Amino acid sequence: MGNQDEKTVAIVGGHNVTVFDQHQYDKTGYQPSDDNPELVASVDHNKIFRASYGTKLHYQRLALESREAWVGINKEQRDKDNGAEDLFVPCGMLRVQPTASLSQLEQETLANMTRDGLRDTQFVEGNFEDRERATKRGWGSKLLEFSIPDDPDGRSFEAVLDSLAGFTRCHKGCAYFHQVAEKVGVVFKFGPQQGSFDCLIEEQVSGGKKAVGLKTKDGQVHKADVVVIAAGSFSTQLLPDLSYHLESSAGSVATFKIGETDKQLWDKYSPERFPVITWKSAPRGKDGKDTGSVYVLPRTTEGFVKIGYRGLKFTNFRPAPEGTPFTQDGKWSIPLPPSECKSLPSFSSDAIREFVAIFLPEFKDVPFYSTKLCWYTDSLDNSFLIDYVPTYADRSVFVCTGGSGHGAKFMPVLGEHAADVFENGDESITPMRPFWRWREDLPRRNGLQEGPDGPRNIGEKAA
Numbered sequence: 001m002g003n004q005d006e007k008t009v010a011i012v013g014g015h016n017v018t019v020f021d022q023h024q025y026d027k028t029g030y031q032p033s034d035d036n037p038e039l040v041a042s043v044d045h046n047k048i049f050r051a052s053y054g055t056k057l058h059y060q061r062l063a064l065e066s067r068e069a070w071v072g073i074n075k076e077q078r079d080k081d082n083g084a085e086d087l088f089v090p091c092g093m094l095r096v097q098p099t100a101s102l103s104q105l106e107q108e109t110l111a112n113m114t115r116d117g118l119r120d121t122q123f124v125e126g127n128f129e130d131r132e133r134a135t136k137r138g139w140g141s142k143l144l145e146f147s148i149p150d151d152p153d154g155r156s157f158e159a160v161l162d163s164l165a166g167f168t169r170c171h172k173g174c175a176y177f178h179q180v181a182e183k184v185g186v187v188f189k190f191g192p193q194q195g196s197f198d199c200l201i202e203e204q205v206s207g208g209k210k211a212v213g214l215k216t217k218d219g220q221v222h223k224a225d226v227v228v229i230a231a232g233s234f235s236t237q238l239l240p241d242l243s244y245h246l247e248s249s250a251g252s253v254a255t256f257k258i259g260e261t262d263k264q265l266w267d268k269y270s271p272e273r274f275p276v277i278t279w280k281s282a283p284r285g286k287d288g289k290d291t292g293s294v295y296v297l298p299r300t301t302e303g304f305v306k307i308g309y310r311g312l313k314f315t316n317f318r319p320a321p322e323g324t325p326f327t328q329d330g331k332w333s334i335p336l337p338p339s340e341c342k343s344l345p346s347f348s349s350d351a352i353r354e355f356v357a358i359f360l361p362e363f364k365d366v367p368f369y370s371t372k373l374c375w376y377t378d379s380l381d382n383s384f385l386i387d388y389v390p391t392y393a394d395r396s397v398f399v400c401t402g403g404s405g406h407g408a409k410f411m412p413v414l415g416e417h418a419a420d421v422f423e424n425g426d427e428s429i430t431p432m433r434p435f436w437r438w439r440e441d442l443p444r445r446n447g448l449q450e451g452p453d454g455p456r457n458i459g460e461k462a463a
């Protein structure tokens with residue numbers, strides 16, 4: 001990190017430049033395990049890549065910048081090894097609408113795509129010209145049609161095929177960037193002892209408290225001028241000063257497994273033939289928010305078909321440690337231990353089953369191969385939190401977290417924008433700076449206002 005040449009930096013978490021990580025990725029190569037989910041969002045078979053962001057043009061642009069980078073990595077990998085598996089697969093994404101017409105969010109997305117000259121990459125099923133263009137460009141077979149169950153007029157859901165979208169093999173992305181970082185001299189310390197953050201080492205200075213390093217679980221003290229906390233949904237537990245800004249909540253994930261011998265399903269759900277599909281069901285909740293947002297990705301090379309439900313992201317309220325700056329009834333929402341993350345609340349498994357019946361009919365009565373809760377790091381407004389922590393003097397603590405369920409796609413470019421903020425603070429040139437700043441002036445919203453009495457809490461309710 002250029003201008004910081006004189007300084008030592010210790011980073012906890014984040015894969016691109018991780019120094020300390022409690023997981024043994026050097027041994028596992030970031031391979032996800034369905035038998036033993038590690039609760040780490042990035043270490044997963046695949047994550048959706050999309051640049052469709054409604055009115056959030058800044059994220060649309062960041063996603064397109066990232067797409068270019070992913071495509072470059074694919075090329076680099078193939079140049080080295082002709083048979084290398086792509087890290088980014090542009091298989092397209094079908095945004096199936098709640099009804100037979102386009103939703104408002106979809107109209108906003110299309111308007112922003114038009115504004116950036118990208119409208120021709122989007123194909124609206126109900127639009128004759130779009131369908132023709134899709135066929136001409138080889139996307140016609142992915143413009144799939146799904147009937148609305150019990151519709152008296154026999155209509156189908158409106159849908160938009162996004163040819164810019166697809167998925168990333170995010171665990172392989174982690175392994176790739178691990179190598180990149182090691183090559184430029186980043187030192188990695190993995191494992192539950194030497195890689196696991198225990199606490200910050202602090203000193204009192206005239207401006208207040210200052211971090212001068214960190215201690216790991218093996219008792220070692222590591223001096224550093226700046227400590228970076230990038231520990232995903234665990235970040236608040238490492239640095240309780242984040243407690244106002246972030247909340248951990250669980251997404252529900254289920255898989256089916258297709259055997260290679262089942263040629264019909266193997267081919268049908270391959271990325272060559274099947275797009276990512278997302279769907280927001282109607283009707284919505286009383287507050288107008290969607291309660292039925294579900295997605296599926298094409299099968300992996302191992303045959304896994306992954307389905308995710310994010311209509312309701314479950315919180316787990318537990319007593320917060322003494323001195324935590326922000327709590328709700330003395331509690332905060334943190335990830336459940338791994339052993340309690342292997343089954344899904346019936347609310348989400350029912351929603352996934354409804355989705356399966358419509359979109360993956362062959363699996364209607366097939367038991368799930370695996371299920372797990374996977375933890376989001378939700379922020380006040382769904383934007384990342386990447387900034388110096390003002391409660392520490394001398395810019396001694398920096399945070400890079402708050403992925404809010406959409407961070408994996410940005411893996412190749414996030415570090416560069418974060419490094420700009422790290423080096424230049426308010427003088428940084430990244431257009432993301434205003435969105436990622438420390439923002440305790442914002443009200444607690446985006447679901448973070450609900451607290452332990454909210455409908456999503458699967459942890460402890462208030463006494």
Ligand SMILES: Cc1cc2nc3c(=O)[nH]c(=O)nc-3n(C[C@H](O)[C@H](O)[C@H](O)COP(=O)(O)OP(=O)(O)OC[C@H]3O[C@@H](n4cnc5c(N)ncnc54)[C@H](O)[C@@H]3O)c2cc1C
Nearest residue numbers: 013022041042048197231232251375403405406407408409
């Ligand atoms: C269910 C679900 C679905 C998602 N789907 C998508 C999607 O389709 N597309 C997309 O772009 N994004 C998606 N995301 C978001 C994306 O996965 C995250 O934004 C991203 O992976 C966050 O990366 P991270 O490095 O901040 O956190 P993580 O990946 O959680 O990594 C945190 C790291 O910190 C380490 N750590 C934690 N505690 C300690 C400690 N005490 N000491 C040392 N190390 C520690 C962990 O071992 C881990 O390696 C999804 C997230 C979830 C939960």
